[in-house]
Ligand code: HEC
């Protein structure tokens with residue numbers, strides 16, 4: 001019995017020495033030139049497959065992914081954050097990507113064996129030790145769905161269809177047309193005149209002024225405002241680019257554009273608008289809800305440049321932002337704390353009415 005114990009202890013000691021030699025003396029070859037040993041790839045992939053299967057949400061949680069705007073927003077993010085590894089749909093991977101281990105699969109192959117709920121999990125969480133990154137912020141898994149909507153359609157796309165999706169052909173706003181950074185980095189989602197492509201996610205920029213746009217871009221870049229989509233965009237902007245974008249976008253005259261029609265499927269009845277107008281004017285049943293108009297306008301109320309205008313903003317976007325404030329997931333500039341004193345007292349119906357009210361107003365030219 002004693003001999004067995006000594007023998008086992010010796011074996012453990014030898015194994016430990018071998019492990020230390022591999023780690024300490026660099027015996028394990030980490031070169032990407034040599035793939036995994038036979039069988040290791042199978043073990044890793046089966047573990048990966050089963051791990052995703054176990055953790056992915058149920059397919060019942062998958063929202064409607066057919067909306068064109070949703071697919072386009074997803075394409076815009078893909079082009080900014082994923083294309084360098086997974087390539088343009090229908091095109092071969094770059095020579096460098098082909099030498100990664102594991103090699104990021106070309107996107108049409110990458111989506112083949114997964115359902116939308118599993119794709120959601122993979123894009124949200126990433127894959128350890130493979131290079132596949134997690135979503136930039138834990139607060140915003142809602143934003144992963146537009147990417148899944150794009151992935152859901154990507155097998156039907158060739159390079160030309162992908163390119164067409166990223167290029168907007170509508171007439172340019174004169175101020176924006178001359179700004180290459182806007183055309184190349186913003187237009188795919190915010191549109192040629194600053195009207196977002198997907199109204200519940202992407203805000204109109206043509207209502208906002210220079211100071212607020214700059215504060216927002218800085219808050220995204222530092223991660224204080226949570227959005228995996230805009231954090232990615234802002235992380236690639238220099239201080240000078242932020243200044244120029246804020247200045248040019250803050251000046252566009254699209255503020256005179258009419259109020260936008262209701263987002264499909266969103267109720268904007270006269271009663272709802274009237275209910276929202278009452279709360280916005282400070283006549284809420286709840287004493288602790290201040291007048292939104294006191295900070296947000298519309299004109300001619302005097303307001304700080306750092307309080308965003310809401311008149312004419314998409315109602316889907318306003319509602320989403322209010323819900324994000326309420327669940328403490330929006331983040332924002334330093335002044336966002338003001339909103340945290342407002343939202344706890346608002347319920348979903350009140351938020352809907354406020355969104356309908358502001359969206360029904362014509363954008364107000366209340367800036368110098
Ligand atoms: C730095 C490179 C890199 C970037 C950037 C990247 N991925 Fe990946 N991705 C990978 C690698 C590598 C894998 C393979 C993981 C494996 O099989 O072990 C992968 C796997 C996947 C898969 C699952 C495919 C499969 O069968 O394993 C999907 C879907 C995917 N990525 C989508 C995306 C999306 C969408 C983005 C952008 C938000 C993205 N990836 C960004 C490297 C990357």
Ligand code: HEC
Pocket residue numbers: 073076077080181182185186187188189190201202203204205208212213216217225226227229230233237245249308
């Ligand atoms: C891939 C799509 C995409 C691209 C590209 C993009 N945006 Fe955005 N933008 C969004 C989304 C989605 C939001 C809303 C994010 C949130 O919920 O906080 C947003 C929000 C914003 C906001 C905040 C507006 C508000 O009302 O608070 C500003 C400012 C902005 N974007 C400017 C830009 C600029 C400037 C560029 C180009 C450098 C750009 N965006 C590129 C999708 C995009």
Ligand code: HEC
Pocket residue numbers: 203215225279280289290291292293294295296306307308310318319321322331332333334335336338339342346354
């Ligand atoms: C004391 C001033 C103040 C009051 C009152 C106020 N807000 Fe705000 N609100 C702000 C500030 C400041 C921000 C911008 C936060 C940031 O910079 O990230 C904001 C942001 C918002 C946004 C996001 C806008 C965007 O473009 O992203 C919405 C929607 C909003 N408020 C709705 C409301 C509603 C509805 C009310 C009334 C129930 C209200 N606010 C009351 C100061 C206020």
